[in-house]
Amino acid sequence: MPSRLGGRPSGAVRIRTPDGEPLTTTLLDQLRRLHLAAGEPSRSQLKKDADLGGHHVGRSTLDEALTKPGASWPTVAALVDACVRHARRSGRPLTAEQRDPAQWRSLYEAGRRTSTSAVRLIGLIPPAATHFQSRPVAEAGVRVLSGLGGVGKTQLAAAHARARLAAGDLVIWADASSRDAIVSRWADAGEQLSRATPADPERAAQRFLSWLATASRPWLIVLDDLADPRDLRGLQPPAGTAAGQILITTRLRDTAAVEHGEPVEIGVFTEAEAGGYLRAALPGRLADDVAGVSADLGRLPVAMAQAAAYMTDLDISCTEYRRRFADRRRRMDDLFPAEDRVPGDYRWTVPVTWSLSIEAADRSSPAGLARPLLEMAGVLDSGGIPADVFTAEPARTWFSYTGPTESGAPQWRERGADEIRDGLRRLHLFSLVTFEDGLVRVHDLVQRAVRDRTDPDRLDAVAWAAGDALLAAWPYDEGARAQSFRASAAALDRHTGGSLWTGDEYHAVLTVAGRSLGEAGQVAAAAEHFRELHALSAERLGADHPYTLAALGNRTIWQGETGDHASTTTARELVDARRRVFGDDHPDTLTARHTLARQHMRDGDFDSAAAELESILRTRTAILGPAHPDTLTAWHNLATCRGENDPAAAADEFENVLAKTREVLGDDHPDTLSSRHELARWRSAAENPEQAAAEFEALLADRIRVLGPDHPQTLSTRSELIHATTRSGRETDPAGRFAALLDDQLRILGPDHPETLRTRLNLVDAGRGEPEEVLDDLIRVVGPAHPMTAQAAFLRALIRDPEDLMLSVPEGLWQAMLRVLGPDDPWTAGQGELVAAIREHRSRE
Template identity: 45%
Template sequence: MTWPHQVGVLPREADCFQDRATARELSHGADGNGTAAPHHVVVGLGGVGKTQLAAHHARTLWQTEQLDLLVWVTAASRDAVVTGYAQAAAEILGADPAGPESAARSFLAWLEPKPANERRWLVVLDDLADPADLRNLWPPASNHGRTLVTTRRRDAALTGHGRRVVPMGLFTEDEAAAYLTTSLAAHDRHEPADQLLGLADDLGHLPLALSQAVAYLTDVDLDCATYRRRLCDRARSLSDALPDPSGLPDDQATTVAAAWSLSIESADRLPPAGLARPMLQLASMLDPNGIPIAVLTSPPALDHLARHRSAGPEHTGAGEITAPDATQALRALHRLSLIDHTPDSPHHTVRVHQLLQRAIRDRLPAGRHDQLARAAADALIAAWPEVERDTALAQALRASTEALTLHAEDALYQPDTHPALIRTGLSLGEAGQVAAARHHMQHVANTTRHRLSADHPDTLTARSHLGSWQGATGDAAGAATAFEELLADLERVLGPDHPATLVSRGKLAYWRGEAGDAAGAATAFEELLADRVRVLGPDHPDTLITRGNLAFLRGEAGDAAGAATAFEELLADRVRVLGPDHPDTLCTRGNLASWRGKAGDAAGAARAFEELLADLERVLGPDHADTLCARGNLASWHGEAGDAAGAATAFEELLTDLERVLGPDHPATLSTRGNLAYWRGEAGGGSGAATAFEELLADLERVLGPDHPDTLGTRNDPAYWRGRRRWRLITNRIRSVISGE
């Protein structure tokens, strides 16, 4: 026997192989500390480069003469492992390969540490398909040898007993850019850096996909920008933008589109059998960066799993699908590295690579694709809370709706406009992103009109939401015009007493008032109130909304005490009809406190807002738009009551939270900067206030435009009045839109 000796053939090193952090982690583990080196189990999604990493590590040790024996085994099955061990035993020990089990045991015994055997060895078990295949076949722990396993499996059976799990992920941005640059340069191709970074993002930094993309655009002779357009063309499948099997680079055996088929089949066989595939199909429609667990365990999701459970004798006898069954299906997918399932992150519980999602969607028949899209939208709506107390959950739900719309927009408008599209617009507005809400509803309204008809109820509903957000962005006159046109169509299509028609009358009156016609708005609301009492009754929520708008206009006309009295009477009825914690009830408390303050009781208004704020934080959460507005009102009334320094401090703290929750360019954030500047000035910092208002004006012109009411108000009106008034209007507008007015 001649040493050193190699058993098995290492895969050739990929062109432009990238040395990655995981490789350095393996090398560090090889150095050890004088004790037995652990087994290393490299785990990751198919296509991240586990085999190449193992081959590079083994080749490095071999070429630097750190090994006496290198054994490479493709561990696709137990028989493959036994055969590989038997071959090693035949070459090293002269064992009879005709008895593979016996020869394999002889090889493992030879690996056991012995004083007479200090050969340095490395056994690589590549692409282990099932941890059970290594039962009684793990090489022993040894000071002179190491085992390296690569696998997509993340089972607990692979841990412990000196086994160190090494997760392997995607290329970093720098690694992906370096790989693409080097690989293309090898073909005398040079592309702009921004296009390469964009391509890396398009392919999710997956090494296998990047290598195949380079081969494709080289063979087809496309520049990077053209290739990216082809890749993003939803009319094409992923296979249409990658090489066929005959053109795969680096001796690869499968395309990206087919890379995960065996893993999906394996996951589908794990308990609860037959649920992993339909669960992965559902997840393929949603945000790859994080899907809330509430979506995937909702009743519509469970119904989808029950209707599409994979067929097969091993799946018979299954009863009703439960939320624990759905969670177990997620764990099965996680065990095969097809998803990342993190139960301690409820809003981003499931992450799926974007190319795996696309490969799943590509295999769906057209009818099945649309059915799945509607099921995913149903699951989103089922998980969407009526009150968005948790802003992170709301953001995650909006992100998944956006992803779903990108993949399957046609399905969301057939046979009607799915409620998830409307809910997304409302959610954006509730989060304070009024410009985004307006843009979203403009798209929904245009698409619904085109796909369904101008007079379809969904089109009329979308137009109503659009008008509200148009006004909320500062275009009160435009909103009034939009509702005037909508009202005429609603009366023609639905009739004058239809609830939607009455709502539109209320919105028209409201935005006329905001556009400056307070008297006309008051008259319209009085007429509407009479009709709502007649059609809906005195206790209907919409009737109560109209009373609130009348009370508000009364105060705007100069009768602050009368407005306070009207809101006090309204509050009693809302508590009786809706309950003390209903958002409309809480809004009425805020209006009552504000008008009492305007009637002369600033200290009382501050106390009322302190009590209201505690209830808003309990009911809606600390980051809800109404809660943040109440904090602004509280700060203002503290200032009006004489505590200018305290008001400035409160606005400073509020500004930090608004920038975190809504962003620096949100109207409420900009308004708070004005309030902060004003109260700092009132507290003695006049020059600083002037500078702050100059900076604010520049940002208002940049964000909202020179003719926006807030910009004009900052330029021409006293700063303190604009700041205070803005907070009241934000609160009223948010609540009026939520309530349908």
């Protein structure tokens, strides 16, 4: 029946209680009163009644709908249906309004309108450029603003967004330079507008897109700097809605980007716009030939901005600028070829303008620093280079060589960190970089102009120095900042090609970037990185070169982290190769054997692993001595391996390992702390959780003191402490403790780190969260073969269908693989065949 509540602006409604008293309250209060009126059925009973009604909602989700605001409509509908069924069965009276789904839907929609209507801006609209020249942008539909970088696409979109925001519309601004960036913005919007769960960005993004499709309030979405149209697959905002408009800015032309809407080519300034810009940007006494400068620069906005900065800083007129410009063009036309994507008669203007600006910046204080700074910036990530890369010791050394003198020898002038930051600010002044918030951003065209202008031999040296600087500044705690370093390492490899290779090595930044991927939880990406590095090294350096074998070793490790059993075969190949090249007792051979033992452990072959580790321990003890860190590492891993069959024996063994490690390395060494962690873990597994909990508590205090509260190993100790206190019976709220840990892991490690996913799995085990969501993410991040994926499939089956785990475990895993990998993936096909075989076996019984 029609709701009499839909128009209430406050989100409150009027539903009568069974005694006839009208009550105005919120959705959460109404749900709690319904639950009370129905006889307060248990969470298990609610789950059974919801299942009878055909609702697929978890018990923990129903529980949260009674304890927290923000439940989704399917959850509200399931809870109401379950309460009504229980009340009917138990003979408890409910009012007609309490039984009416339409009334509840109206209440839900009213609350949702109230909470989301206050949101007007999501994301940051770039500030207006100085002397911005307005140009018209279509007011409706989907428009793709394309054109050369620097023509003002982003500024046009920003001006339109500010106008829509001033009119009271909802504006969402998204960086579209990568799929990750788009997902992150959509997830943020989903959290604010549709109460999506922030811990699951992909699902939150999809929930936001569904919200957009039905939104009635006017909205504008700006997707700025779309780098690859494929990044929008599955993330395209709904087109054709009456309320919405979409603006996409991109540098791409004649590509699939135009499929997302009506293409709008953004060209250079018109003569009037160009003239207006220069007259506004220049003091009147310098603007004596604005039309001539505009013509010389081809009215390209980015070139005009640099030229205006150059003329203002040097206090020269348009006439003098044109004289210098013409002279520089005659000398540079052949030396500085244009980029193919620069159209028309102004194809040379960006490099010419760069040359004028950089020379002016180079002459200003700090003199001689602007050019080498831009050279290094030109080979790193244009989207944001951490400023401490430029002030790292290898970079300072590079910048201190100011270039060859007349005699041909490099001239040394020591550069300090403050002087380098001053140089970056000078480049910012000349519009050559943007230097703010600790990041240096460079326009792609400026980067390309710098690289093209640099002598190839010098570019090789710049690339190597940039790699050294990245290594020196790299944040090895692998927090959120590491992503910007990985992006710069990838750009360095992409821009400089073979510059990171010599005849006998590749730069260590290629190794560190791959390991950083793995440490950030992107284990599949790390395995692929090292697979490619190994293949390239075999081609360039030879199959048996030490660097090639090092890449193979890293490939083996990260392949194993994905749960791929083929890593054991790869590990055997590594051992055979190192034995052939280095001999049986070489440290690299022993390390390879250690890697093989770890793969045996991952495969569950603990006997083979123990035999290998025992042999390694004997050899390392004989060659290195019992106190060497490598010997202690072998002993540590052997004790862990033995613990899989005898936890008590492992605890006893770790007491000896810890005593020796503490004697050799000291109390606060990371290896000592690691041995304490393992000792407590095996005590807990050996049915001594009380002592384990006490040891974990002491260890946590020491790891916070030595490593800090945000170190990944500190977070790991927190997790084990929760397990130990739960086993000992001391823990009263394990789910709450795991939820607090998850918040910190999401902030520090990110949503895709294996330890973050492990905590989400622990929360499912503790009765919170949906197993399907965790299972989907595990398949996506670590792969279907990983042990955690199998554990998630088992938990899902245990919750959904505990009576027939033999079928429901593989069937649930198969359904998740269909969702994540698709029907054509080989893993999906294999799991589907297994499910079919079990079903056929069941039919014959």
